[in-house]
Amino acid sequence: MFDMGAVPRIQFGAGQAALLPEHVASFGARDVTLIADPFLMQGADIPRVVEALRADAIRVRLFHAFSGEPKAHHVAAAADVARGSDLVIGIGGGSALDVAKLAATLAGAPGGPMDYALGRTPLPAALPKIMVPTTAGTGSETSATNIFSSDAGEKLWIWGPQTRAELVILDPALTVSLPPHLTAWCGLDALVHAFEAATNRNAHAGAAPYALDALRHIAWALPRAVAWPDDMEARSALLIASCHAGIAIDACGTAVAHNLSHALARFAPVHHGHATAHAFAASLPWLIEASTPQLRAAAAALDCALSDLPERVEILMGAVDLGPLPQIPVTPEALIAEMQAEANAPMLRNTVREVTPADLHHLAEATLARAA
Structure with missing residues (x-):
């Protein structure tokens, strides 16, 4: 249902x-x-x-x-x-x-x-x-x-x-006038929206077509829109994919990568898409250990096996020149406390893997380690 x-x-x-x-x-x-x-x-x-x-x-x-x-x-x-x-x-x-x-x-x-x-x-x-x-x-x-x-x-x-x-x-x-770095950060935010909507505990068959279609289109359109801002085919595909990803998260919500990025925002004015992309890359090797059919379908939409997904995502982020996470003045312990705050905790509960206290420490440290 x-x-x-x-x-x-x-x-x-x-x-x-x-x-x-x-x-x-x-x-x-x-x-x-x-x-x-x-x-x-x-x-x-x-x-x-x-x-x-x-x-x-x-x-x-x-x-x-x-x-x-x-x-x-x-x-x-x-x-x-x-x-x-x-x-x-x-x-x-x-x-x-x-x-x-x-x-x-x-x-x-x-x-x-x-x-x-x-x-x-x-x-x-x-x-x-x-x-x-x-x-x-x-x-x-x-x-x-x-x-x-x-x-x-x-x-x-x-x-x-x-x-x-x-x-x-x-x-x-x-969208043509959006600078390349903002095109990249926003597009990666849409990618994570689509991925989390397709794979979290609330994922369902009604939202999956929107989410998986968004993943397929962002994978090819985002590098082109960053490299050639006037490419209207890529800009169009990216805008539709972002919209479809929005429909999907409205139905299914987000998960651990957004939990981490929302928590980071409590401590520094880091761009949401930039932070979410790094949180996604940091949490993905841990997340794919769940190896659910939904995770495998999301990896297939990005044209790779689930085991290769972290590398696939890092290659995509490199192709759009994501850049390192800025230094954020926060300890892992303070970040973990914010991850568990009332506004952020639902995203942890949505995550397809149970997030243990040890996992919280690992995820916080892995994300902060991506800072320059």
Whole structure:
């Protein structure tokens, strides 16, 4: 038995973002909040979108007052801006999309994001949402899980079907300007999403086609997109694969590699995809000892035997020039404590192998050993 939940309506194609005013009109919206990555404000894309919406007599409220991983006060400020809107649009990477989904959900809610973190309070009905990713990595556009940090730096989540988008626009042309290192880090995050969704304790036949398809496409498309940023075939495949991986983790969740990367983020502002890739490589030799049919299927999707999977992953990471993990000021003991924190423990429980205290020490030390 499994429950896939809802998958948003998805519009794919180069140039789809230019049709945003038509999509907004289909909701009957005349007052929208647009939440965008701050760095996108420096280019032409967001001003062009705003101008097109306003040309259709649509009021546009802009919010981009955050950087890096959003904190609770950023989410609260975005919800304040969205209050009274007809619709919320998110444009950017995973952080911008998570802020947009949370703003749409909390705009009419009593209290702030900390009141709803970790499922503490049922979520209210949300405003309609359109998500437009400009990176191929997080899969946030299709997910009901939304990541932010407390103002003290604790990584948290708000989950609920109310946060899902009603419409997703996948326009690969928007990903072309992403620098090679960010293309690599985001793409490897998507790869780990797909792998963990395909292999953890919650993996099921409903999500497997999405996850395995994502693995197959990321394996060839990511090195090409890093080497040739204008390769639209590779960019398109990568964006679809990231979306499919997002659908898969929304159904099945993540596991030990994400547990490690979320724990690392408590101690330093390391990029999520960069940390997750290293955590994946560090934990993989331990993980494949489980040798389940799901693990073997994931290895086959990457065109190798399970025993060769750690080497296959290291070769892929080298091909996209992952680079070493930065030095993080944390001891293995402190990292282990964060791995077991309330927000992170579910990812350990999802892992297909039981994680013993000795395993925790091994995994923490193996991950930290990948630092430069």
